[in-house]
Amino acid sequence: MNFASTRIRAASNDDGMIPLINIVFLLLIFFMVAGTISASDAVMVTPPMSKAESPLNIEQMTVIIGHDNDIYLANEQITLEQLTSDLTQMQNQMLQNQMPQNQMPQNQMMGQSEDSQGISILIKADGQLSMHALQEVLAHVKSAGIARISLATFPVATSPVATSPVATSPVATSPVASGHADGGI
Amino acid sequence: MQLITTTSQRKNPISLTPLIDVVFILLLFFMLSSSFQKWRQVNISAPTNSPTIIPSEKPEFAIVQLDSDDGRFRIDDTLFQIDDLESLQTLISARPDAIYVLNTSPDVRVQTMVTLVDTLKALGAKDISLASEENPTELNGVTP
Numbered sequence: 001m002n003f004a005s006t007r008i009r010a011a012s013n014d015d016g017m018i019p020l021i022n023i024v025f026l027l028l029i030f031f032m033v034a035g036t037i038s039a040s041d042a043v044m045v046t047p048p049m050s051k052a053e054s055p056l057n058i059e060q061m062t063v064i065i066g067h068d069n070d071i072y073l074a075n076e077q078i079t080l081e082q083l084t085s086d087l088t089q090m091q092n093q094m095l096q097n098q099m100p101q102n103q104m105p106q107n108q109m110m111g112q113s114e115d116s117q118g119i120s121i122l123i124k125a126d127g128q129l130s131m132h133a134l135q136e137v138l139a140h141v142k143s144a145g146i147a148r149i150s151l152a153t154f155p156v157a158t159s160p161v162a163t164s165p166v167a168t169s170p171v172a173t174s175p176v177a178s179g180h181a182d183g184g185i
Numbered sequence: 186m187q188l189i190t191t192t193s194q195r196k197n198p199i200s201l202t203p204l205i206d207v208v209f210i211l212l213l214f215f216m217l218s219s220s221f222q223k224w225r226q227v228n229i230s231a232p233t234n235s236p237t238i239i240p241s242e243k244p245e246f247a248i249v250q251l252d253s254d255d256g257r258f259r260i261d262d263t264l265f266q267i268d269d270l271e272s273l274q275t276l277i278s279a280r281p282d283a284i285y286v287l288n289t290s291p292d293v294r295v296q297t298m299v300t301l302v303d304t305l306k307a308l309g310a311k312d313i314s315l316a317s318e319e320n321p322t323e324l325n326g327v328t329p
Binding site: 017018020021024025027028031032034035036037038040047048049050051052053054055056057122123125126127128129130131132134135136138139142147148149150151152153154155 | 201202204205208209211212215216218219220221222223224225226227228229230289290291292293294295296298299300302303306307315317318325
């Protein structure tokens, strides 16, 4: 009897909830203000750690290279050949849109002039990926006539995996071999 | 006793539970959809946009050959260790205006390349370029 009455009273009385609601509201405000909502990537990649300071330009097309060298353009998996053709198409569209403003059709057609910017590409490659995979994508992106390419990185300090395999390697120091040859290319 | 019940009725004319439900759902949404990762980018520009190459002057090249992930690399056939900042500093301060052309082996990791670019940049190399794999004469300027 005694139990039942207290339980009913507690259930009908919401006063005990108010501190809970306060905290939940605070959490809500924190996540709304501090977090940024963005579309998630097709695959999770752990980009290379870098000291690079330039913030991400969100207006770029994103090319993701996953662990198995699978390539995603705008979160859709495509092949390397499709990447070139799709990017060429986008680049041409962009240049055509720019043409009336710049009124330099001969330069715009080349796609190489200083004024023609075209689209810019952000490559999100996994840090553990081989350079071969990155170089392949770079070559295909550039064959589409795109000049502005960037590689996504994470800042070094905030990462829990700040030590790269390079920095921790216990190999003998100091220059060993000799011979300075100024290489021309 | 009567006083308490009347005030509580006045304070809560409607139940707070639906409000809490909605707030919890909002909280869940923001917790799951927001990200706190701070992305940065390293620019890889095509050769036409590289501003540092003066056409009248023949640029000086330093060939950086990166073949393994163990922290060793060659600059113009001299073996360096990426930890060995002093020797690197000596070399780079002697040739700050050279274009450091990065040749990478296909199996080197991207992380290794980025770390090397960071190190060279931090030591004062102004112009770092990533050579294309199939055509090493085709350079991509890298600006972290």
